[in-house]
Amino acid sequence: MTAQVDCERALALLVDFLKHELPADVATAVEQHLEACRPCEQHARFEAKFVLVISQRLREESCPARLRAQILNALNHEDLSG
């Protein structure tokens, strides 16, 4: 029952679409548009690529073990004094 999505609408919904934050029927309509429209599909691939690079490359650090131990110590100390 969802109306068809044109290019303007597809591009407006693209960020939400790639974040999986659209209702299922709207997401399906966007997907159908992307399958049928090459410029929009390319645009979507570009955006998806960008987010993939950002998420993979900038999420490598983790909390140093020493800091983790310090925090646990501090929490234990709180428990004793509190």
Place this chain on the structure above:
Amino acid sequence: MDAATTRRTSFDLEILPQLDLLYRVALRYTGEPAKAEDLVQDTMLKAYRAWERFQPGTSARAWLLAILRNTFINLYRREKREPVATDLDQIETHPQYRPSDASDPEGEFFDKIVDERILQGLDTLAPEFREVMVLSDVEGLPYAEIAQALGIPIGTVKSRLFRARKLMQANLYNHAVEMGYINPRSQA
């Protein structure tokens, strides 16, 4: 188990799994590991002392990130008061770059850019854009949790994210052209 033990157990269960996320976000806020470590430690202690105020069933990481952000602002921004960007969300950005015009429409040039240069691009964004990009695109949080963590409406999260991406993409695209990773598109 006594009440104190239960309290500690629930805190550990909900909050400790968020330490890596917390540390990375702290790094992006402070820009240096030593300050990030202090910020994370302060945040964790504040969170533990305020644990009664956390509502079970809501997002622990959004709650924790809100504490991190407030702690950061109180600790570090007090010193160097930046001008308040009152109409930040009204500023129209005009990135030159439109992906559909490019000689590399699917963005393969991103793969050639080194991590440090991507970080550098992130650092050039206004803090309000950077934090949205970090929480959404680096850490993958949904809009609702970002809005809660930053204390702004979901619509504002969306518009900041949109602009942050355009600015960041333009920045990386220009870098890729300068480095010769891609040919600049012909002026049509």
